[in-house]
Amino acid sequence: MPRGIRVYGKKRGNRRTGSRAIGSAGEALFFAVFLLLGCVGLAVILVTLVLPEWRANHEFVRHTCTVLDRRVAKDTDGEGASLYRPEIQIEYEIGGQTYRIWTYDISKAYSSGRSGKQAIVNRFEVGREYACWYDPADPNTAVLVRGYTWWVWLLLIVPISFVLIGGGGCIHAALHWGKSAERSAAITRRASQLDLFDRDGRNRDEYPNIPAATDMTNSPGTTLAFRLPIGTSPAWALFAVLIACLFWNGIVSVFVVIAVNSHLEGDPEWFLTIFIIPFVLVGIGLIVYFIRQLLVTTGIGPTLLEISDHPLHPDEEYELFVSQSGRLTINSLEVLLMCREKASYRQGTDTRTETRDVYRQQVFLREGFEVYRGMPFEVQCDVGVPAEAMHSFKSDHNEINWKLVVKGDVQGWPDYERSFPVIVYPKAEG
Template sequence: MSFTSEVAGKERKNKRFLGCFFTVFMLAGLGFSSFFIWPIVELLQARGWRETPCTILTSEVKTHSDSDGSTYSVEVTYEYLVNDQSYTSSRYKFMRGSSSGYQGKKAIVDRLSPGTKTVCYVNRRNPSEAVIERGFTGDLLFGLIPLVFVAVGAGGLFGVFLYQGKPKSPHARGAASVAAAPSKDEKGVLKSSTSPGARLGCAIVIATFWNGIVSIFVVQMVDGWIKGNGDGCGTVFMIPFVLIGLGLLVFVGYSFLALFNPRPRLRMHGEPALGETIEIEWEIRGNCDRMTRFAILLEGREEATYRRGTRTTTEKSIFESIELAAITRSKDMRRGKVKASIPAGSMHTFKSNSNKFIWHLQVNGEIPRWPDVSEEYEIEMKPQRPGATS
């Protein structure tokens, strides 16, 4: 199997993995959103319901207690007449369930004390269906949280399977057969394993997922403290999760700043093989004057994957390390060329399900008080060719 087809197969596997990941992400968001979407649908439908006088029969604030604390709901029953026929309903609003905030619910119950004359809204097609509060209520805002997961999942699927980048110009489309072959200027140019944009996207997805879940518990905990029912043990338990979330937000900012770093462009001449000389040419695009040190390192890395009980573990170790360039003068960083001999007795590129020998070029640029330049370029190291001298 050629290196090109191997890379293409790896890209297909990555696409399938990302597709499954973002699909689960989106479906989970849709599942949680359904608890909020249906009440909103009912709310919109109720705009055409008939306003009808009603009498409150019973009302109370019901407490729901569990190991996480207490939540409250408004429980009310009322009677109304439609076409001289009496009906009874117990629906106060469309959003079911309970939440924190006792005082707000007590105020509603005090306003709807037994015997109070008020109005309810009755479904014209089904008079047995009625509600007192048919407007928007604050607890529906929680439906925005799972919608974040839906947006991230849908955006990820679009980016993986549909987004094709900038459209080609008509001239380029007309010369598709010529453009399909790499130009002389692009021949041998290496592609970074991950781009700064991809790292930023991953950071945003992870930070959104983590903080979206943690924020649900934080909101309830803060509300409990505001209402005088704070849970000290629960607050202490949540501190590490909140700190991790803050750290992820810092990493998002760090990844965003890295977008403005100088970008190295590497070109490899020929196909490297054991016992031969590798030649690398580089060019820095952007303001390389900010860098205090620029280095290119050629590394051979072994990755061994095995199972420990129910866990799959991958151990990595460096079996070859060759420093190709180490520059501290800014004027020498802009562009250059370097050659190095590769030991004949080393290991060539090899990949299997449980063991891999990978060669890559590691490019590092140190920038004071700013994210450093760090790019990795995987290359294929061929076995020693017949007749080659070590």
């Protein structure tokens, strides 16, 4: 059935898709406003600040003037705070005509802090002659100092950012305006093939939407071909937990102090006291979790995984070398091969991510053994990807990730888990 432009899109599964035409118009309008604001801001800054400063430095003519008076001029900003600028009254003669003006620099900008301006003013003595520069196009304009002010150039970042974001968005909207989803996708694909800095271009062309294994094969192993990089460094994970812990407890502690003081002063804030209890409990939980992670990271030595080949292919066997350092009594050490689906979706202003394990196979298990300092536990085993397995996959909102997971149950220590991503390619034909 023929379809026209709809204001509302169709309902798809449990989501409602918006109208493409309205969406494109909204996107174009949004970026056009950005671009307009950027252009206006850029023009204002160029005309009022940059251009006059450039002209003062390049076109103004050097001359001599006499200082007649001096002062610190005062103004107030929108919130009533005082702002100041130095002003010197000078007199100079050009072409037989005498000019008398209040001036200092070309920007004529006010700023906070009177003492700095007073010090500038004090440098000029009334009655003495000083060098000045006047505008040949308007001799009534002259300055006592030249040069460039840093904040003017810093200020340019704001409108230039607006112009770049707005311009880029407008170009994107124009390229996709009135085009079907397939045509837009084809344009995007061609554009991605022009990426000059794309290290994974060849892999992407040969195996589209399979992540490149470059980062997993650039570290040679000592026993097998490749040492696999760990998914998330334990140190970084610990740092992230520490930041979360400090942030949460830092805010909560302010309210705890207020509540405790109210009790000490005999005027207890019962509502605040009861209200902050759950927040304090979460804070304690974060501290416990941080200590647990700290123990795992510092107490349990590094876990190394090496593999005989990479990327992996279904229906093929690979040798795996596992090394666990530390001084540990291990109840169980397990290595798993896992496949996890990951989907992200927008819900209102949130981005939600959901994961689901679709494959889990035990590759190795050893129970009840000791690891001594300087003598890491080392073992070699085989790992195989099933013949009918789905390959690794990555698109903007959907992923299929394969990984080797080392799980440890150590006596006297919290359990730990370390992941090592691997890439699985489609089954080789023939």
